[in-house]
Amino acid sequence: MSEVKQPIFDVIVLVLTMAILDDAFLADVHSVEDIFKTRVSPPRRSVRLKFKEDKLNVPICRQPVSTSSEMTTHPIKPLKYHTYLYYLQRLSLAVGMIRAMKPYDLRRGTGEAVDSEF
Numbered sequence: 001m002s003e004v005k006q007p008i009f010d011v012i013v014l015v016l017t018m019a020i021l022d023d024a025f026l027a028d029v030h031s032v033e034d035i036f037k038t039r040v041s042p043p044r045r046s047v048r049l050k051f052k053e054d055k056l057n058v059p060i061c062r063q064p065v066s067t068s069s070e071m072t073t074h075p076i077k078p079l080k081y082h083t084y085l086y087y088l089q090r091l092s093l094a095v096g097m098i099r100a101m102k103p104y105d106l107r108r109g110t111g112e113a114v115d116s117e118f
Contacts, residue, residue, distance in 0.1 A: 015060060024055040 016032050019025060027049060029035060038047050059078040064071055064087075089100035 018060055019051075019055075022055060022058065024051050024058075026050045026052055 013032055016035060020029055020031065029049070035047065035049070040047055058076055061079040061084070062073040062075070063077040063079055063083060065074045085103070088103065088106075092099075092101035
């Protein structure tokens with residue numbers, strides 16, 4: 001299903017998942033598998049998925065919102081850099097890293113992965 005050995009690192013699948021959860025596609029798509037199972041007729045090599053008009057200006061990454069019963073995302077407020085940094089640091093420490101990750105670490109790791117492919 002993914003072109004990446006570990007699907008958690010496939011950014012395309014992650015963005016598609018967020019779009020599916022937001023019900024952003026005009027097509028009747030309920031899972032990433034629905035998209036990858038679609039047959040593409042030659043000479044095309046891709047599938048064009050159109051977004052709903054009301055979803056075009058909604059940010060992909062949005063601010064978390066805490067209510068008394070659950071944690072959800074804000075319908076339109078974009079994710080702030082400080083919030084992103086806070087969750088990145090919490091996640092890196094939770095998985096046992098010696099020091100908290102920084103966005104630079106992600107950029108550098110991605111760059112090295114791309115360089116090793118070519």
